[in-house]
Amino acid sequence: MTRKPPEPVEIVKSRREAALARLIAGVPYIGFLGARFDRRGDELTAVLPFHPSLIGNPTIPALHGGATAAFLEVAAIIELAWSSLWQDMEEGRIDPAAETFPALPKTITFTVDYLRSGLPRDAYARATVTRSGRRFATVQVEAWQDNRAKPFAQATAHFLMPDP
Amino acid sequence: MTDKVTHAQAVMPSLPHAQSLGMIVDQMSAGSAAITMPYDPRLIGDPATGVLHGGAISALMDTASGAAVMCHPSAPAATATLDLRIDYMRPATPGQAITARAVCHHVTRTVAFVRVTATDADESRPVAMGTGTFTLERPSA
Numbered sequence: 001m002t003r004k005p006p007e008p009v010e011i012v013k014s015r016r017e018a019a020l021a022r023l024i025a026g027v028p029y030i031g032f033l034g035a036r037f038d039r040r041g042d043e044l045t046a047v048l049p050f051h052p053s054l055i056g057n058p059t060i061p062a063l064h065g066g067a068t069a070a071f072l073e074v075a076a077i078i079e080l081a082w083s084s085l086w087q088d089m090e091e092g093r094i095d096p097a098a099e100t101f102p103a104l105p106k107t108i109t110f111t112v113d114y115l116r117s118g119l120p121r122d123a124y125a126r127a128t129v130t131r132s133g134r135r136f137a138t139v140q141v142e143a144w145q146d147n148r149a150k151p152f153a154q155a156t157a158h159f160l161m162p163d164p
Numbered sequence: 165m166t167d168k169v170t171h172a173q174a175v176m177p178s179l180p181h182a183q184s185l186g187m188i189v190d191q192m193s194a195g196s197a198a199i200t201m202p203y204d205p206r207l208i209g210d211p212a213t214g215v216l217h218g219g220a221i222s223a224l225m226d227t228a229s230g231a232a233v234m235c236h237p238s239a240p241a242a243t244a245t246l247d248l249r250i251d252y253m254r255p256a257t258p259g260q261a262i263t264a265r266a267v268c269h270h271v272t273r274t275v276a277f278v279r280v281t282a283t284d285a286d287e288s289r290p291v292a293m294g295t296g297t298f299t300l301e302r303p304s305a
Contacts, residue, residue, distance in 0.1 A: 029217035032206040053184040056227075057242075064181030065230070065245040066223025073219045104210060107218040111249040 018096035019089045020044075023081055026101065030074050033067065037078060042086055046075035046125040055120065063118025068143065072125055072155040073110055076139040079127035080105050080159055084137075103162035105137060112155040121145045123152070135161055182227050185220060189231070195268040197231035199224060202261045214258030218292075221262060221282055222250055225294050228264035229278040233298045236268045236276065241303040243276065248296040256291045260284040268298075276300045 020039055024030055033054075038045045048054070048071045056064025081104050088094045094102070127141035142154045173192050182199075185207070190198040201207075201224045209217030226248055233243040256262055266280040276298040282291045 026211065027217065028206055028208045028211060029219055033219070053180050055180040056182070057244075058178065058180065062244075064179065064223065064226075065248070066185075066219075066226040067181050069222040069226060069248065070217070070219025073222060074217075103212070106255075107252050109249065109251050110218065110222065111247065112222075112245075113247045114245045117244060 015089065015092075015096070019085065019094060020082065022096040022101055023078060023085075023104075026104065027074065027077075029070070030078075033070055033074065035071060035074055042083070044075075044079055044082060044126070046071065046078065046127075048123040048125070050120055050122050052120075060117060061120050063120070063123070065112075065114060065118075068114070068118050068123070068153050069110070069112045069155070071123060072112055072141045072143055072153060073107065073157065075125035075143070076127045076141045076155065076157045077104060077107065077159070079141070080129055080132070080137055080139050083129050084132060084161070105159035105161050108136075108158045108160055110155060110157045112153060114153050116150070116152045118152050119145055124148075133161070137161055179227070181223065185223055187224060187227060190263065192231055192235045195232055195236040196266065197228050197235060198263055198265045199228040199231060200261050200263045203259050208258075213255065215255040216258075216262065218250075218252055221252075221256065221264075221292055222248070224262055225250060225264045225266070225280045225282055225292065226296070228266040229268075229280045229294070229296045230298065232266035232268040232278055232280075233271075233276040233300065236271055238271050238300070239303060240271075240276070240300045242299075242301040244299045246275070246297040246299055248294055250292050250294040252292045253290055256282075257284045257286070262291065271300055273302070274300055 054067040125143040131138040207220040270277040278296045280294045
């Protein structure tokens with residue numbers, strides 16, 4: 001039995017980057033918020049660079065709770081879509097340039113806890129898919145700013161998975 | 165009290181994020197608020213259908229809830245969201261504005277409790293419903 005030689009790293013990287021970019025481009029709202037995603041292998045970190053339009057209360061000033069919630073929701077949905085297409089992408093069954101791309105999961109319930117006020121700084125979020133079933137999935141997500149050990153918001157979300 | 169409502173109404177549009185989402189205050193009175201967000205292609209979550217992203221609707225519902233707390237008769241000095249749970253019942257119809265109606269139905273010395281509903285043009289079938297708790301800062305005597 002002969003083993004397939006490993007793919008060149010540039011090919012693997014460009015395929016992953018293209019798939020992630022395609023996923024993000026599919027959600028105009030991510031562009032409106034100004035969020036982006038850093039990737040290390042399969043690990044994603046959502047980044048929300050600070051912008052004055054994200055402020056809710058100008059007197060403190062603090063990030064708008066709605067902007068924080070939206071950021072967490074975007075981080076959760078992209079993580080879930082990314083992890084569910086990972087296997088197909090790695091095995092070359094998904095073409096990032098194809099006309100159709102897997103549909104995104106739909107949010108059923110979203111619960112966000114505000115732990116401290118969001119500062120006028122960049123924010124980061126990482127999501128974990130706690131359960132991924134055929135129809136439903138549950139995702140937990142945590143956001144922090146300067147200090148990783150001091151999250152300023154966390155959320156749990158339940159999603160309806162797209163039909164295969 | 166009326167001053168408080170007028171003040172809250174005047175402050176609302178100056179909140180940068182509410183402004184960038186195009187929110188308009190429809191009504192604010194003793195512990196209840198209605199705020200509308202016009203349909204905007206930049207807020208789309210799924211380009212295939214044109215349906216707004218849940219995050220934009222969350223932001224609207226959070227804003228309406230905070231406004232309901234601020235105009236509660238207990239006249240709070242400030243408020244912040246502690247938690248907010250939102251159930252998305254159906255996709256919002258593309259092209260239609262969303263209105264969030266929030267009621268601050270109970271307050272304690274430090275916490276305010278809010279219910280909020282979001283509808284599009286078909287007000288008989290809500291798009292989303294939510295429950296939230298908010299901090300309540302009493303004015304210093």
